[in-house]
Amino acid sequence: MTPRTPVWRSTVVLKVVMALSGLVMVGFLVAHMYGNLKVFSGQEAFDDYSHHLRELGEPLLPYGGALWIIRIALLAAVGAHIFAAVTLWRRARAATGGKGSLRYVSSRSRRGSQRGYASFTMRWGGLTIALFVIYHLMHFTWNTISPGGASDSPYERLVNGFEIWWVVLTYTIALLAVGFHLWHGTWAALASLGANTSQRRRRHLNVLATIVALVITVGFLIPPYAVLFGLVG
Numbered sequence: 001m002t003p004r005t006p007v008w009r010s011t012v013v014l015k016v017v018m019a020l021s022g023l024v025m026v027g028f029l030v031a032h033m034y035g036n037l038k039v040f041s042g043q044e045a046f047d048d049y050s051h052h053l054r055e056l057g058e059p060l061l062p063y064g065g066a067l068w069i070i071r072i073a074l075l076a077a078v079g080a081h082i083f084a085a086v087t088l089w090r091r092a093r094a095a096t097g098g099k100g101s102l103r104y105v106s107s108r109s110r111r112g113s114q115r116g117y118a119s120f121t122m123r124w125g126g127l128t129i130a131l132f133v134i135y136h137l138m139h140f141t142w143n144t145i146s147p148g149g150a151s152d153s154p155y156e157r158l159v160n161g162f163e164i165w166w167v168v169l170t171y172t173i174a175l176l177a178v179g180f181h182l183w184h185g186t187w188a189a190l191a192s193l194g195a196n197t198s199q200r201r202r203r204h205l206n207v208l209a210t211i212v213a214l215v216i217t218v219g220f221l222i223p224p225y226a227v228l229f230g231l232v233g
């Protein structure tokens with residue numbers, strides 16, 4: 001007899017945890033991407049927006065209180081997502097003797113495998129995104145690195161950084177990883193939540209996942225390229 005797995009660590013529950021925590025992060029990304037587009041409204045509007053994020057909920061909450069609630073929710077989502085991903089990955093490896101991808105062998109696909117490029121890149125993509133977030137926080141939130149010059153103004157930090165081609169390149173690489181991760185991840189999350197019950201719904205899921213990934217990736221990439229090509233700043 002194998003020992004019982006507690007319900008909260010069952011594969012189904014972990015898949016749902018991955019899906020819900022992923023969708024929380026998608027919500028954050030949409031809001032963040034939309035907020036970044038304020039850069040087109042000029043320095044005052046962008047810096048005011050950053051300042052107002054900290055005043056949210058005042059006087060009920062202290063200065064920065066709402067932002068900290070968002071940060072804690074986001075950290076919990078990231079933690080749950082990584083924990084579920086690692087546990088599911090180790091479980092799949094153990095179940096297939098380390099030959100995970102052979103589970104998906106299929107003669108119906110030209111590649112001989114049911115998995116697409118995005119799903120192959122989930123693990124490496126996830127790691128790339130984690131490294132990018134640390135670099136990004138050092139750049140914009142902690143101010144420990146300041147490519148192009150330090151400033152107290154978030155607008156100036158953004159413009160100073162994205163005037164440099166290699167900074168734009170690092171963001172482009174990271175955002176491509178985000179895009180592929182979101183493309184497969186959105187599909188997988190909604191499938192885990194039971195949305196892929198027919199061929200027709202699977203087709204719709206595919207379209208939706210492509211739109212989510214494209215809108216977020218392109219939306220994030222617009223400000224850096226606008227700065228690089230001198231349209232902003």
Ligand code: HEM
Binds near residue numbers: 032140158178223224
């Ligand atoms: C070109 C793309 C991006 C730009 C221009 C950008 C810009 C910024 C800026 C200016 C801030 C500081 C906001 C402030 O303190 O007022 C920030 C914070 C942050 N960004 Fe981004 N961001 C980009 C992409 C991303 C991506 C793809 C992610 C996640 C995968 C991300 C995650 C975060 C996080 C977690 C914070 C910290 C929020 C906080 O706790 O204060 N960003 N970003």
